Amino acid sequence: LxxxxxxxxxxxxxxxxxxxxxxxxxxxxxxxxxxxxxxxxxxxxxxxxxxxxxxxxxxxxxxxxxxxxxxxxxxxxxxxxxxxxxxxxxxxxxxxxxxxxxxxGALLLLRRPAWAPAAASPPEEPLALLRALDRPEFRLAVNRGGHLERVARAHFHHASIRAIPDNAAVREALANGEADAALTNTFEGPRWAEGLSGIERVGPFTRxxxxxxxxxxxxxxxxxxxxxxxxxxxxxxxxxxxxxxxxxxATGPTATPVDALLAATAERLALMSRVATAKRRAGLPIEVPAQEARVLETARKEVHEAAAALGLAAPRDEAIITFFQAQMDAAKQIQLRAPDTAEAPVHSLDGELRPALARISARISTLVPRVPGGLEREATRRKAREELASTGLEGAEMDRLADALVELGTAR
Ligand SMILES: O=C(O)C(=O)C[C@]1(C(=O)O)C=C[C@@H](O)C=C1
Structure with a gap:
């Protein structure tokens, strides 16, 4: 302390x-x-x-x-x-x-090694360049244990990753030439690049x-x-x-009902590959109608409680149910598409995964009565496609979630 x-x-x-x-x-x-x-x-x-x-x-x-x-x-x-x-x-x-x-977003600060492909004009696609750099001789520094180490390990399988426990020492490793690159992000990267010469910025390549x-x-x-x-x-x-x-x-705003609802949707969907793994191991089906009924009933109750506490009118039950059903239908699509990897971590469905989903759903329920009326359908669809880009949903599936969101503001 x-x-x-x-x-x-x-x-x-x-x-x-x-x-x-x-x-x-x-x-x-x-x-x-x-x-x-x-x-x-x-x-x-x-x-x-x-x-x-x-x-x-x-x-x-x-x-x-x-x-x-x-x-x-x-x-x-x-x-x-x-x-x-x-x-x-x-x-x-x-x-x-x-x-x-x-x-x-994740950003690579790169001092291009002599063996790497020469800088192209126009610049190569960031992910293609990362693949070209992923060789054992590539020395990449990253902060140990944080989000960026995960990003590093997801994108680099052959490079020599130096995960350093002290964040300031990550920049230092790049500055003194011990590393060819440092993995940072759009907040920190511009400061780290100050005072360093011959450094390229690659990305951002995550959102x-x-x-x-x-x-x-x-x-x-x-x-x-x-x-x-x-x-x-x-x-x-x-x-x-x-x-x-x-x-x-930092590209704000983020703490608006619509941005926050889409972020919560992405967070909920990001758990679904783990749900799929837990179900495969236990031999359970992807669709569980009894659980869906519980999720819908809890959501309806929580939305009404939140609306009452805020002094706002709740959307009609039909719109609440349509929105949460769209969340679960999207969830099932992600589960269907989840790859079956032997090394995936196995979590308990009832002990860990459903409680985590319930916490996210509870946040969604407090946001639902705050969705304003008069949202523009096309603009909301575009926003949903940006915010849900990394979920693995297809365009029409994202549109359905966006349309159900618009309806929450209309159906009062
Ligand atoms: O809890 C589960 O079993 C899930 O797969 C999650 C979930 C949901 O999105 O809440 C999705 C599909 C099931 O039919 C029920 C619920």
Whole structure:
């Protein structure tokens, strides 16, 4: 535990003790988080201090190391983790994400080795260049244990990957020539490239979403953070914090009902290859009508509760059911297409996967009554195709989800 960062609550009377919020931070990831002498700075610090001040918390910063993030959250070492945490299915199994706070993508900073193909004009397609570089003599540095190490291992099978526990040392390895390339992202990459010569930027070649990562039992905290983040996006305050710290690498807005619903849909679908694996191992069918009925009934109930709490009219039940049925029909398509790989991790359907799906569905339910009326169908379809691009859904399947989303705003 590191020194506390006291914030005077505005919303509590002066006599009452502010509630303590323990915030996990990697502290090594500018522009998100830097921690010096107990004082946090960066995007997360400003965001969380504004939240604490609005909602009457005193912040306590708790340092985590990337490889231990999931275990630390599971062990209740903090209430919420920040630090530019990418939404990823293995993390969805353990914690609760908030609505997204930023988007980004993986970027390779490359000092092209002599053996590599010469730079082409126009530049070669990023993924084709990555394939050409994937040879044993290619030395790639990456932060150990975080999202980017996964990206590195997914794209490079032959290269020599140096996974370094200290993020700052990753840039250093590129700077001093120990590595031919460093894998970074659109937030960090531009800073890392400053002062380095002969460096090319390759990508971005993934589309990722960043959110706050909440301890799984704290549904109350996750809902309060979501409400607050949606308000900050609507008022323009979140965009100003993004602009101050993240620059053009972060493409907002993200904390709107539509963006957040599409992000939740992508997060839900990203779990489906694991659901398919669990079912194959257990000899269970992909379609489980009894489970679908439970999901629909819970959704209907949760949407009505959320609408009542927000003082908003819920969409008609028919529109709620159509939207959630579209989620499950898409889920079944992804399961059908999921490759059967022997080394895929096997998770418990009832112990891990369905509880994780239920947490995401609960977030979807609180967003449904907030979907505005009058959404433009074609624009919503285009947005859905961007946000769901990596899910493996086909165009018509994404359109169906987009149309059901538009209907939520119309059917009141
Ligand atoms: O829980 C399951 O068995 C799943 O496969 C997930 C899911 C869903 O999307 O919630 C999808 C298809 C099934 O028919 C039931 C539910």
């Amino acid at each position: 590191l020194a506390a960062c006291a914030v005077q609550p505005r919303s509590l009377p002066p006599s009452s003790e502010p509630r303590v919020l323990r915030v996990g931070t990697s502290s090594d990831y500018p522009p998100f988080s830097t921690l010096r002498e107990g004082q946090a700075s960066g995007f997360d610090a400003e965001l969380m201090q504004a939240y604490a001040s609005d909602r009457g918390y005193r912040l306590e910063w708790v340092r985590f190391r990337w490889p231990e993030l999931v275990a630390d959250l599971g062990a209740h070492r903090f209430d919420v983790a920040t630090s530019g945490i990418t939404v990823r299915p293995d993390r969805s199994l353990t914690g609760r994400y908030t609505v997204p706070v930023a988007r980004n 990722d979403v960043v959110a706050l990562y909440v301890e799984p039992s704290r549904a109350d905290l996750a809902a309060e953070l979501d409400t607050w983040l949606l308000q900050q996006e609507a008022s323009g305050a979140l965009e100003r914090i993004r602009a101050r710290h993240l620059g053009p690498g």
